[in-house]
Amino acid sequence: GEEFGGEPIESELVWVLDPIDGTFNYAAGSPMAAILLGLLWRGTPVAGLTWLPFMGQRYVAMDGGPVRDGDTALPPLAPSTLADSIVGIQTFNIDSKGRFPGRFRSAVLSGLSRECSRMRMHGATGVDLAYVGAGVLG
Template sequence: MSLPLDPQRLLSIASGLLDGTHDRFVAGVGAPSAIQKGPDDFATAVDLELERRLSAELFEQTGIPVHGEEFGGPDLNEGPVWVLDPIDGTFNYSAGLPSAGTLLALLDDGVPVLGLTWLPLIQQRFTATVGGPIHLNGVAVPRLEERSLRDSMIGFGAFNIASRGRTPGLYRVRILEELSRVSSRIRMHGATGIDLAYTASGVLGGCVVFGHQAWDNAAGALLVEAAGGVVTDLAGEPWTIESKSVVAASPGAHEELLNVISALGDPADFLEGRVR
């Protein structure tokens, strides 16, 4: 590990800086789109402001550069790098829905070593270092125990049935359909950080994430692993920052989730015109 400071010291610094953005985050709720990034994706002026501010403060106080969602940054696979999503759940945030927050992870040669998920609108702060435990508002959370899918709420990523990307829309719908046969308690929060943090704390038994960006997934993946959960991709391969999806869950529930997903076969078979 090539970190310039002790991990606990870095965690303390990062926590203080995220705390410092609380008032601005709360005051900005309802901010409209400032930059359109795609058909269903945009950034608000608050996204840009918070990323600039936190990137400067983190580098000034830790000497570690930042790779953010809005402005990019250094290679995530080389040395220590902070990876930042200033507002996860931007659409929720802009609409006034409180399921939004700030995600921050510290990577060392591409491997998450610290994870922070701040949910200012509901007063929750999740932190973890490698090996755990995770903390919620400074209090250690019990490690995850084995549980069944049938007795669990499951977070589910967004989908558009017309999507033809890495994970076709029809494939996502089929996962949802088959999953609902086992667990009728499916939740769609519209914020990856919430799905992963709540999986780590045991509120959810697991979650399925179709996004692949490190700024969305790194902090939460570390939280789940630090809590004793299992984190893979849709194919069951161990999750890394290069993974194209995330399946995270408590022991037991994770195996059941993968069984549901693997029974559907190759996602490419669900592209329009190829569905069996």
């Protein structure tokens, strides 16, 4: 994220925090914002939390354990096809430059829209990843 500071990421134990994932959403009053917290042991993720306070959802997981939605352990994800999947996509600007310019991304999204069940743009990567872990998104 945009936040920096603290112990080096390779430290024996280090917490990594994004206090507002989906900052623009939060500032606009959208509930699609999250607090992300991860624990790394020697650079390897061992525990994580995605809290969507405005949605009343809290996803947690520890290395080797199930994803939990609150106190409920979620079942392992079953294989699925792209055609049966809702795919979360990140926001973009058609005129953006960089490694993957907006026009290139637009073409990729156009092709993807023909293959997947539906696409959703939540505007917060942590929300998308939590919903993948919960089996909401494919």
